[in-house]
Amino acid sequence: MMLLGATTLTAQDAAIPQAAVSFNLPPNSPLSVSGFTMADSRATARGAALALDLHMPLTLRNDSGKRIHGVTLRVVSQEVTLGGKGSVTYPSLNVGPGETFPVRIDMQLMRPSQITGGPLVQVDLDGVLFQDLSFFGPDRLNSKRTLTACEMEAQRDREHFKRVLAATGPNGLQNEMFESMARQGAVSQLVVSVKRTGRAVTSAATANSERTAEFAFLQFPDSPIEPMKGSAQISGNEAHAPRIEVRNKSGKPVKYVEMGWIVSDPSGKQYMAGSLPSADADLVLPPGKTARLLQETTLNFSAKGQPVNVQKMVGFVNQVEFEDGKIWVPNRQNLDNAVLLKVLPPSAEEQRLTDIYRKRGLQGLISELNKY
Amino acid sequence: MRHPSQEILALHAGGDLGWLERWKTARHLSGCDVCRDEVSAYQEVREVLPELNQMPEVPWNRLAAEMRANIRLGLAAGECVRPGDQIQESPLFSGARAVVAFAGVFAMLLAAAVLERPVPVHASEPMVQATDTGIQRRSGDRAFGLMHPGAQAQDVTYTVGAQGTVGARYVDSETGAITMTKVYVE
Numbered sequence: 305m306m307l308l309g310a311t312t313l314t315a316q317d318a319a320i321p322q323a324a325v326s327f328n329l330p331p332n333s334p335l336s337v338s339g340f341t342m343a344d345s346r347a348t349a350r351g352a353a354l355a356l357d358l359h360m361p362l363t364l365r366n367d368s369g370k371r372i373h374g375v376t377l378r379v380v381s382q383e384v385t386l387g388g389k390g391s392v393t394y395p396s397l398n399v400g401p402g403e404t405f406p407v408r409i410d411m412q413l414m415r416p417s418q419i420t421g422g423p424l425v426q427v428d429l430d431g432v433l434f435q436d437l438s439f440f441g442p443d444r445l446n447s448k449r450t451l452t453a454c455e456m457e458a459q460r461d462r463e464h465f466k467r468v469l470a471a472t473g474p475n476g477l478q479n480e481m482f483e484s485m486a487r488q489g490a491v492s493q494l495v496v497s498v499k500r501t502g503r504a505v506t507s508a509a510t511a512n513s514e515r516t517a518e519f520a521f522l523q524f525p526d527s528p529i530e531p532m533k534g535s536a537q538i539s540g541n542e543a544h545a546p547r548i549e550v551r552n553k554s555g556k557p558v559k560y561v562e563m564g565w566i567v568s569d570p571s572g573k574q575y576m577a578g579s580l581p582s583a584d585a586d587l588v589l590p591p592g593k594t595a596r597l598l599q600e601t602t603l604n605f606s607a608k609g610q611p612v613n614v615q616k617m618v619g620f621v622n623q624v625e626f627e628d629g630k631i632w633v634p635n636r637q638n639l640d641n642a643v644l645l646k647v648l649p650p651s652a653e654e655q656r657l658t659d660i661y662r663k664r665g666l667q668g669l670i671s672e673l674n675k676y
Numbered sequence: 677m678r679h680p681s682q683e684i685l686a687l688h689a690g691g692d693l694g695w696l697e698r699w700k701t702a703r704h705l706s707g708c709d710v711c712r713d714e715v716s717a718y719q720e721v722r723e724v725l726p727e728l729n730q731m732p733e734v735p736w737n738r739l740a741a742e743m744r745a746n747i748r749l750g751l752a753a754g755e756c757v758r759p760g761d762q763i764q765e766s767p768l769f770s771g772a773r774a775v776v777a778f779a780g781v782f783a784m785l786l787a788a789a790v791l792e793r794p795v796p797v798h799a800s801e802p803m804v805q806a807t808d809t810g811i812q813r814r815s816g817d818r819a820f821g822l823m824h825p826g827a828q829a830q831d832v833t834y835t836v837g838a839q840g841t842v843g844a845r846y847v848d849s850e851t852g853a854i855t856m857t858k859v860y861v862e
Contacts, residue, residue, distance in 0.1 A: 350717040351686065353817060359825070361850070381820050388813055388820025393856040406851040412810065414819035445858075454856075489830065496836040497805035500861050546838055565838070578836030599838040601861075649833040652845055656854045659847040 320345040320358060324424040334368030334432050334440050335375065338404055356413040358425065365404045368440075372399040373455055374433035376447035380426050381413060388413065391430060391445050395454035395652050398435075398675060449560060452631045453623050458653035462676050464636050465657060469673065474666055481661045481669070484654055491649050494567075494575045494612060497604045514539040519548060522620040524638040528554030529561050529621045532594065541611035543567070546580050547598035548619055550589075558589040560625035561597060566618040566647050567605065575612065576647045578603060579622055588627060618643065679711055680704055689718030743784045751777055804842045804861045806834050811842045811859045822857035826850065 320342055327337050343359040366372050374395045381388035392409050399405050411425065431441030433451035441447060469477045519534035534548030546565065552558045563580040582597045589595045605612040624632040639648065650658070661669045680688070680701050687693045688701045705712050802815040810823030811834075824832055827846040835843040840861035848855045 350720055351682075351714065355720075357823075379822065388818075388859075389862075390811075390813075390820065390822045390857060390859040392822065393858070394853050395856065396854045405853070407853055407855070408848055408851060410810070410823040410825050412812070412819065412821040412823055414817070416817055450856075493834055495806055496834070496842065497803055498836060498838070498840050498842060498861055499801060499803045500840050578838055580838045583839060599840075601838050601840050603836065603838065649845075652854045652856065655833065655845065656847060659852070663852075 317346060317348045320347055320356065320424070325358070325360060326426045328426060328428045330429065330442075333429055334366065334370075334372070334434075335429060336365045336367050337362060338365040339363040350414075353414055353416060356411075356415075356424065358409070358411040358413070360409040360411075362407050362409065363404050364407060366399045366401055368432075368434070369401050370438070371401070371435040372432055373397050373435050373458075374431075374451035375407075376430040376432075376441070376445060376451060377409070378428040378430040378445055379409060379411065380428070381424070391447070393447065393450060393454075395451060396458050396656050448629075449623075449625050449631065452629075453633055454652050456631050456633045457651040460633065460636060461651050461653045461657070462673060465669075466673055469670065474670065477669065478666055481658055481666075484650060484658050485662075487645060488650055488655070488658065491647060492573065492575055492607065493649075494577060495606045496578060499602045499604075500600070517543075517614065517617055519617050519619040522618060522641060522643060524621060524634055526635065526638070527621045528552065528556070528558060528624050528626070528632050531563065531619055531621060534563075534597075534619055536617060538614045541605045541613050542602055543577070543605070543614055543617075544602035545598065545600060546603075547596055548580060549594055549596045550621075551594045552589045552591050554626075555591050557591065557627040558624055559587055559627045560623070561587075561589070561595075561621070562623040563597060564620045564622040564648070566620075566643065567612070567614045568616045568618075569612050570615045572615075574618075574643065574647050575605070575607065576649065577605060577617075580619070620644070677708065679708065682714070685711060685714045686718050689715045740784070744781075747777075747780050747784055750780075802861050804840065804859050806842055806844065811844050811857060813859050813861060820859065822859055824848075824855070824857065 322340070322342050324345075325340075325342070327340075329335060329337065340360055340362040343361055345356075345358045345360070348355045348357070364375065374393065374397055376391055376393040379390045379392060390411075392407070394407055397405065409427065413424065429441055430445050431439055431443050431447030431451060433439055433448070433455060437452060437455065439448045439451070465477060465480065468480045472479075514537050516535050517538045519531070519536075521531040521534075523530070530551045530553045532549040532551055534546070536543045536546040548563050550561055550563075561582045565577045565580050566574055567577040568574045580597055580599060582595070583599055587595060605614060620634075622634070626632070639645070649655075657669060657672065660672050664672075684693065684697065684701055688698060688705075691698075693701060705715060802813055804811065804813045806812075807821070808829065809825060810821045812819050812821035822844070824844055824846050826849040831846055833845040835845065835858075837843070841858050843856060843858040845854065845856045847853070
């Protein structure tokens with residue numbers, strides 16, 4: 305069923321049948337696919353290459369007895385030599401037992417047209433997070449941590465907006481929405497490409513000699529992790545081999561640390577460059593001990609089509625997972641920082657709530673907040 | 677109607693034809709939808725695979741001119757050291773020297789012709805990056821992308837993991853659900 309005939313794909317422009325996609329949900333899955341179509345998915349010959357545009361609207365059903373708050377699907381190209389792997393995560397859900405909800409997966413594959421046959425895409429369930437923070441799934445992509453962190457941020461931000469509503473009324477909540485939307489509009493985003501090793505791409509800016517740039521750090525008083533020192537190798541608009549030494553100042557063992565990474569260009573303009581997670585899957589950082597986060601990757605920065613040369617770097621603790629699975633994320637006071645307000649995008653939940661405000665107005669937003 | 681070869685169309689799409697061939701191809705394209713579509717397809721592939729545009733800048737014409745000049749210089753130097761009586765006996769070239777000289781010029785012209793033609797260089801090392809419509813992992817002539825159609829560029833938040841991931845977060849315009857896609861370099 306998974307196999308897609310070569311004859312179908314070698315056509316100049318052909319529809320892609322449903323059989324090109326395989327859904328793998330375990331037998332005891334709390335989710336089931338109650339419907340999906342391939343919509344206007346097409347395979348198009350482009351010279352010597354074949355472009356495959358897959359559009360898959362899905363309807364998923366909560367077959368469990370608990371409310372679902374997040375889902376991650378793993379999407380893998382079935383062509384072994386391609387090695388394409390991705391995930392689609394739906395956080396901030398609130399789906400009751402027996403309820404269905406719509407999601408979409410939109411993909412694009414490009415491959416030589418002379419390759420014949422073979423399945424296209426496999427979609428697996430990687431994880432489901434429930435309201436009580438229990439989790440189901442193989443978790444091959446660390447979905448448990450991602451979904452739990454999103455849920456912690458969602459709870460934090462909903463509580464914040466509820467407090468604003470209680471303290472200042474609908475007008476105060478409306479002003480808060482205006483401020484959030486203004487911040488979201490003002491954040492400048494970098495275009496970053498990532499390569500596992502070596503240089504990302506060549507550019508004139510990389511002709512400069514390489515230098516070591518040190519991280520400065522924003523310290524959060526309640527963070528369980530203290531960044532000590534760190535650096536990255538900088539060459540023009542490329543940064544590689546970032547490394548940061550951190551100390552566990554909490555009383556519990558830590559198994560995952562993620563640092564936020566801000567860069568500024570020679571004019572002083574700051575951008576959120578990315579995050580630097582701990583690389584060691586078996587990391588256990590006991591209380592009081594230090595560890596080094598390092599990644600042998602190269603990041604290449606540009607904005608509006610122009611290279612952004614890295615002048616300075618700032619790091620901050622973005623996420624911590626303790627050995628017992630509990631997650632720490634910065635609180636709203638931590639984020640109320642002049643540097644972070646300019647560069648840090650809002651959480652997924654804040655983005656969702658402002659979208660509700662835009663589409664359904666103040667009453668729609670208040671109604672949404674009251675569901676929790 | 678006789679169509680240009682795929683090779684000619686591909687070179688035309690990249691602006692890599694000589695002026696005469698370019699003019700002939702453009703004239704054909706003005707009346708041929710099939711070939712025009714082919715050229716568009718090649719141009720799209722070039723956009724999808726920007727490594728093609730990142731070939732090192734090699735001044736082939738200058739290189740060829742320098743090669744020609746060096747050969748002429750060598751020939752002129754040979755003439756200078758030739759004994760006078762031989763020059764009088766052979767005002768142009770002796771047979772063997774002429775063969776060697778013409779073979780050298782022919783080899784130079786052949787090399788210049790080959791070097792003028794761009795050879796696509798495919799980056800085989802996988803790279804993940806955000807595009808206008810999604811996140812894409814590229815490796816040579818293959819690509820794998822998770823797209824966010826319908827989302828306005830300013831409403832998409834990109835995240836980069838130094839371990840080798842790029843993510844996008846947006847509110848799906850059809851479902852209203854926050855959607856986070858992530859593509860892995862490995």
